[in-house]
Amino acid sequence: MIPGFPYAQPIEGFLGGLLIGLAAAIMLLGIGRIAGISGLLARASGMSDSGPKQSIALMFIIGLVIGGGLFSLTLGPIEVRYPPNLWWLVPAGLVVGIGTRLGSGCTSGHGVCGMSRLSRRSIIATLTFMVAGFATVALVNLSGGGW
Known part of the structure; x- marks a missing residue:
């Protein structure tokens, strides 16, 4: 399990x-x-x-x-399970959209397809996604906003 x-x-x-x-x-x-x-x-x-x-x-x-x-x-x-404050989903979605545009692609494009082709840009983008995700979870949990 x-x-x-x-x-x-x-x-x-x-x-x-x-x-x-x-x-x-x-x-x-x-x-x-x-x-x-x-x-x-x-x-x-x-x-x-x-x-x-x-x-x-x-x-x-x-x-x-x-x-x-x-x-x-x-x-x-x-x-x-939804977060206690659903209104946070709107700015979070906007930040993800901006990041997708700035990174010239999303996690599926870079993480699945680009890394399988050993694209340096995709490897860097995927590492950036992961570090940002880890940092976000840590900050949310430290602020007491975890689910």
Whole structure:
């Protein structure tokens, strides 16, 4: 059992990672593009002309939603815990969006796809994401704002 995730088993994490890697490899080898979610969302919404065709981006995003739905139908509902002050989610989301733009990509683009290609920029970006995440958790817990 994994603390905080009473129903999760290590094999599930392994299989999930394997499927994420497989999806990224299929996208890279199939159409020559990385499976960075922020770029795919920008393309699917028409906010960007770079990247895969809009229809491919839409299909990928729809597949993520369907996959989540199938997961929920298969395993049932999961416990969702929200922070005590939900209004913090708005500035947090804005900071994540700004960071994604400044870093030229999101965690999936850099962490999954870029690191697998040994991209120096993606390795630095992923290390930055991780350090910022660790620091944020430490600050929130020190301030008594933990969940």
